[in-house]
Amino acid sequence: MSPEKSKFDDLINRTTEAFSASSQGAGEQAAPDAPRLVNHRQSVYRVPLAMVRPDRFQARYILPYALREGFYQGARDWRQTLELWQAMAETDPLIRRELDELTALGDSLHDVGQIKPVTGQVIQQDGRDLFMLLTGERRFWATAIRALAQPSREDPTVLALLDNAPSLEKQIMENMAYKELTPVGKARAAARMVLEANGLKPQPGADESEFFTQVTDLRLSEETRALLQKVLGLERTYYGRLMRFFELPPELLEIADRAEMPERVLRELMAYDPKYWQPAVLYYAEHPGRSYLDMHAYLEKLVGRSKERAVRLPTDPATRHGRAIRKALAAFHEVPQDDKAGAIADALLSETRKEDQPALLANLEALRDALRIRVQNQ
16 A cells, blocks of 8 residues: 555544544533534545646646646656646746736635635545545645745645535536636536536546547437536537537647637637638737637738728717727627626616716617618618
8 A cells, every 4th residue: 555545544534533523522412402513424634735636627727738648647746747837837928827826826825724625536546546636626736836836844735525426517617616617618618518418428548639529429418408508508509619619629729718719719710721720829829808800800811811901081989989889799799797788788887977877778779779770671
């Protein structure tokens, strides 16, 4: 038995015995009808970082693509992986941003303590026990960054909760609780749900890209469609658009996710020949926030179809603002809130005085009527 396995087994036994003893002692002293603490076998443990393996098939990318294989296959430990990660951050602003966020989280965990445990299960892989992380990968890496920066004689650990009933839905909801999933993250979450609904679960050592691309051979049942709607709010049409993203090479998917590339921008670049996908993704990653029109103009230039724009005549301020409204409505689906119309309505009213709101509403209704007439006459 390895020292790590023995240490973890002893830790579980000691914690369980202490928990049982304290529960029995409290029960002997309490009145028969007093509330009791019930042991549901969900005690919190300190798990060494060396034992932890995050789920590499979860929705959100955290570890860069170039480092994933070596870490998840055990060729590099968390220290070696972090050193390479930090070296990559010196030349990649998106990776630097991610590491800065994790560093700040690690400092916070050190100052106030890890209030929320990570969750997972103890599994055996290659003859040794591992703690397979279900939720809390950011807390794991944040703790690792802190431990690497300020070494200690004690083995660094994370507080963990043994989850005897893990579910993919819980993992996805945890990912979304931190921050809205990017379109790539939604694609991975949706594909994982559909694959598991069809009995296809990732196996140890499985190729990450090959696992997700299996979804293209599966039909979407009504039960799975309802589940996608419940957990991710995905309609069938939007699901189909997201699944197309798996045509991108995995290294480009990771960059698109890290740059938080909108779904409309991704669809724009994928309408072109695959040989243009890499420069297009890198073009967006240089300045996240570029619109699909920017992407279209860039790709048209790549394929040699760009044209000089004709000089436009000056327009009145109201017309120019009208074109800005058109852009905002074209990006309606990119609003992160579920109540997209409500979110835009709040934005309109936030800068409007109460006495001016009736006029704003009247103008919008007049605009709606004018649009309807023009659409009908086309």
